[in-house]
Amino acid sequence: MTGRGAARRVTLLALLAVLAAWPWLAPYFAIFLMTEILILGLFAASFNLLFGYTGLLSFGHAAYFGTGAYVAALLLRDMAPPFLAVLAAAAVGAAVVALVIGWFSVRLTEVYFAMLTLAFGMMVYALVHQWRGLTGGSDGVAGFPLTAPLPGVAVNIADPVNYYYLTLILVAVSAYVLHRITVSPFGLILRSLRENSERASFAGVPVRRYRLAAFVVSGLFSGLAGALFAPFNRIAVPEMAHWTQSAEPVLMTILGGSQYFFGPFLGAGVFLLLRQWITSYTQEWMFFLGVILAFLVVFLPRGLLGLFDRWLGGRS
Amino acid sequence: MRPPPLLDVRDLRRNFGSFAAVDGVTLSVQPGEVTALIGANGAGKTTFYNLISGRLRPTGGSIFYRGRDITGTPPHSITRMGIARSFQITNIFDQLRVIENVQVALVIRQGKGTRWWRRAARDEDLRLQAGELLERLGLSGLAMARAGTLSHGDKRLVELAIVLATDPQLVLLDEPTAGMTPEETHAVVDLIARLAETGPQTFFLTEHDMDVVFGLARRVFVMHRGRLLAEGSPDEIRANPEVRNAYLGEEVY
Ligand SMILES: Nc1ncnc2c1ncn2[C@@H]1O[C@H](COP(=O)(O)OP(=O)(O)O)[C@@H](O)[C@H]1O
């Protein structure tokens, strides 16, 4: 127990050290790659609070990611407040959207829940795509400035290294908060819902209320990820709210292992590295991704971390 | 004079299509009195429990708990009012540790469900109360095991621990000894008897093992094809010719 815990802590510290030194260790393009891994890792980890911990598979998480992206881009374009205020507003905006969609969705479970979240996700995409006056339609929102993080903190986050560090700090803090949630009493209730929501309700748990709470928290951090993603790309486009964007956290989480807190982060890393590598040879990267995923689901249902766990002689 | 009943069920009905699984049952359970509901397979016992515990909505009739009409109340509210149940087929949190199984109920009961920052494992109240409960049920040694890895008998005890952790006044046990070995059955009967004697809970259980019922219950209701056929003390029930015909005769006992 303690041996495992200590090993985990050392691994985590080593990982943080590598991430902190990344701009010195890695070639220039890899700074962009790692920024993207961190952002999409946070997106996948937020998704997994709902999937791996609460037992609800959402196919519509791009709705919150996209909301975060657009709120951030529009605020920067029209008002240019301090960047951290932009992120906070975008996360809250996404949480509000999640509250509305979740309020309907948590009435259902399993495939019906998944279908409903997919349907709502499509509606949000359609809205973003069609509301040209606000969102610029398929052109998206671009040409916004990147403001200082806080008033008086004159850091130029348009510099990729600075943006990387800002992302690293925010993702690390968010991951820490998410992790605390999973091991809290609230998190225990969420895990009980994943295991057996009927038994939970007969233990006194108001099931829907907790599902909705998980949904909103998940939407909040997804929105934060989206709000980091749009400025990173210097544009918010409807694709960020598209259902193919919803598929990414699902795939990343399954790749890394949904039963592990860091599974989604690892999955995001492997996913983006594979994409980088395969697209340098062929345009048909989706085909190879499909092959890899099919292989994983059949042979490694617990994801890559499940495989490591088995190598280390962990649980069966 | 008898005290007011803890549970008062009036003309309760539940149909599945045109089939009446519970067909106008009226009964009451007195506080502190171990009560049993017996009947052959398919008599409607589980359906009756599903109605009381809020898992199913009645087609007709009403349910009063401590004088309050709880008909149609959802399960989590009924649980928090003080009625907890076990299931005929063991129903626990397989992937959670045994101690966590109990803590789910404790978190809700202690109003800690909104605590999202403090670690559950560092909460002394949660740890101590769960530990005490597991101790009482003889599960201390298994506290850190995943509940799904336990033996059938131990899993049933975990479910009983969850039930008690909700701090119930009325405990509904649906065939608590189903699928147990004779030794396990004996141990569970002893345990329920001990809990009933010392605890604040009133036990209301269904069974079809007669020895279990007659050893535990002070008051017995007999169900037959959705209806109440008889009620009385174990001795009265044993001597009742109608019961013998309708039910006891069908059983190997
Ligand atoms: N959900 C259901 N749908 C249809 N019929 C049911 C359902 N639940 C129970 N029944 C029927 O109701 C009758 C009573 O079942 P049950 O309450 O499980 O009896 P017992 O617990 O006494 O064995 C049985 O004939 C059973 O087939």
Ligand SMILES: [Mg+2]
């Ligand atoms: Mg039954």
